[in-house]
Amino acid sequence: MSESNHVFLKALKREPVPYTPVWMMRQAGRYLPEYNATRARAGSFMGLCKNPDFCTEVTLQPLDRYPLDAAILFSDILTIPDAMGLELTFSEGEGPRFCHPLQDEASILKTKAPDPDCLKFVMDAVSMIRKALQNRVPLIGFSGSPFTLACYMIEGRGNTDFCLARSLLYRRPDLMHYLLQVNTEAITTYLQGQISCGAQAIMIFDTWGGLLTEPNYLTFSLAYLHKIIQAVQSHENTSKIPIILYTKGGGAWLEAMSTTGADCLGLDWTLPLSQARKRVGHQVALQGNLDPMVLLSSPTIIESHVSNILAEFGIGNGHIFNLGHGIDRHTPPEHAAVLIDAVHRLSIPYHHKT
Ligand code: 1CP
Numbered sequence: 001m002s003e004s005n006h007v008f009l010k011a012l013k014r015e016p017v018p019y020t021p022v023w024m025m026r027q028a029g030r031y032l033p034e035y036n037a038t039r040a041r042a043g044s045f046m047g048l049c050k051n052p053d054f055c056t057e058v059t060l061q062p063l064d065r066y067p068l069d070a071a072i073l074f075s076d077i078l079t080i081p082d083a084m085g086l087e088l089t090f091s092e093g094e095g096p097r098f099c100h101p102l103q104d105e106a107s108i109l110k111t112k113a114p115d116p117d118c119l120k121f122v123m124d125a126v127s128m129i130r131k132a133l134q135n136r137v138p139l140i141g142f143s144g145s146p147f148t149l150a151c152y153m154i155e156g157r158g159n160t161d162f163c164l165a166r167s168l169l170y171r172r173p174d175l176m177h178y179l180l181q182v183n184t185e186a187i188t189t190y191l192q193g194q195i196s197c198g199a200q201a202i203m204i205f206d207t208w209g210g211l212l213t214e215p216n217y218l219t220f221s222l223a224y225l226h227k228i229i230q231a232v233q234s235h236e237n238t239s240k241i242p243i244i245l246y247t248k249g250g251g252a253w254l255e256a257m258s259t260t261g262a263d264c265l266g267l268d269w270t271l272p273l274s275q276a277r278k279r280v281g282h283q284v285a286l287q288g289n290l291d292p293m294v295l296l297s298s299p300t301i302i303e304s305h306v307s308n309i310l311a312e313f314g315i316g317n318g319h320i321f322n323l324g325h326g327i328d329r330h331t332p333p334e335h336a337a338v339l340i341d342a343v344h345r346l347s348i349p350y351h352h353k354t
Helices: 007-012 033-042 045-049 052-065 079-086 105-110 116-133 146-155 163-171 173-196 214-234 251-257 273-280 292-296 299-313 333-350
Strands: 088-091 095-098 139-144 201-206 243-247 264-266 285-290 319-323
Touching: 007 201, 007 319, 033 045, 033 052, 045 052, 045 088, 052 116, 052 333, 079 088, 079 095, 079 116, 079 146, 079 173, 095 146, 105 173, 116 139, 116 173, 139 146, 139 173, 146 163, 146 173, 146 201, 146 214, 163 173, 173 201, 173 214, 201 214, 214 243, 214 251, 243 251, 251 273, 273 285, 273 299, 285 292, 285 299, 292 299, 292 333, 299 319, 299 333
Parallel strands: 139 201, 201 243, 243 264, 264 285, 285 319
Antiparallel strands: 088 095
């Protein structure tokens, strides 16, 4: 298939497609026995992330099982802070942790964008995956948002409310802005690097932007996302490729998100697609928005929810089917197959013959 002919890339451009393309957030991951086997061979999560051969292997695993319409680079959003010296560790059952979180003024002011050489393993993985894919499907590169990275960098670990980061924003907005600016520079370079190595679309994960008040979201998350998107799209050495912007819990701010220059907005499951489409569908494509918990039910229930989401979007272009957040580790792999088959089969009537 020629590069521009991929259904996923066409849908991102809101061009006509014969069916709705589908991929799943965290499609390579712990719900797949073959992923767990490779991770065991790698010895640790970071061992997996830092080895381009292993990254290529796990990126391709879900594609060998399912007729997905896109591949996503296997890596993690936390590679950037690790390269800044915060030192990421990952122990089973505990999630990610930084050995040196940023919990005082001095450590924040010492933080600098990393030497790109420290992230060369990610660029090598992108090149290797692109080659291994042989143009089967497009490759998505990604990064976290400046605010989401700051949440982990300040807190030092995953959390549900990130109180340290959110209180710093009120106590010392100057320090928060300093850190967000450093992250913005690092992320821009990182994404430009991935594009130069062959990434054909980019997704930016603002997983924790939805924890903010509206004015804080606009100032401390969206303003920096806007800078990154503009810089990546106008960079002279990288071709213009589509950017997907996902803010979990960002349903209230879709209009603002659609003015960043993003080509597509990723949606969680809290907003019906019909509403999202009415509000911003003339400006951007939409990606989403099945609750990943649906995949823990049964084939019949999964199919009925797929059918509802396709009907919510309705006839027309610019929909990429996805989950509203990452696939749960307890998902039976055969349920993911049911989802993908249902999207492909049931979406045909929503598209004109091309
Ligand atoms: O093997 C394991 O035990 C680790 C599980 C795991 C996996 C499979 C982690 C640790 N990261 C990943 C891969 C990953 N992470 C991908 C790969 C591509 C894919 O198949 O989709 C991507 C895109 C991410 C992005 C990521 N990492 C995000 C943003 C997206 C989202 O889900 O919100 C976030 C917030 C992270 C941090 C992170 N890394 C890993 C975990 C378990 C977490 C969440 C930690 C927490 O907050 O509790």
